[in-house]
Amino acid sequence: MRISVDPDRCYGSGECAYRLPSVFTEVDGYGAVVPGREDAGDDPRVREAAERCPSQAITIG
Numbered sequence: 001m002r003i004s005v006d007p008d009r010c011y012g013s014g015e016c017a018y019r020l021p022s023v024f025t026e027v028d029g030y031g032a033v034v035p036g037r038e039d040a041g042d043d044p045r046v047r048e049a050a051e052r053c054p055s056q057a058i059t060i061g
C-alpha cells in the first residue's frame with residue numbers, strides 16, 4: 001500500500017522520521033517519504049507512525 005504525507009497538514013514535528021527513519025525523512029523541515037519507499041505501507045510500523053502523527057498527515061492506501 002502506498003504512503004503519502006499531506007504537506008498541508010504536516011507541521012514538521014519530525015516524529016515520523018524519528019520513529020521510522022527507513023521510511024520517513026524530513027525535507028525542508030517537513031515530513032516526507034524516503035524516495036523509493038512509497039510502497040512500504042504494509043509495514044505495521046508505518047501504520048503505527050501514521051496513527052501517532054500528531055496532525056494525521058500520513059495516509060496509507
Ligand code: SF4
Pocket residue numbers: 005009010011012013014015016017030031032052053054055056057058
Ligand atoms: S509525524 Fe506527522 S506532523 Fe510530524 S513530521 Fe511526520 S507527517 Fe509531519
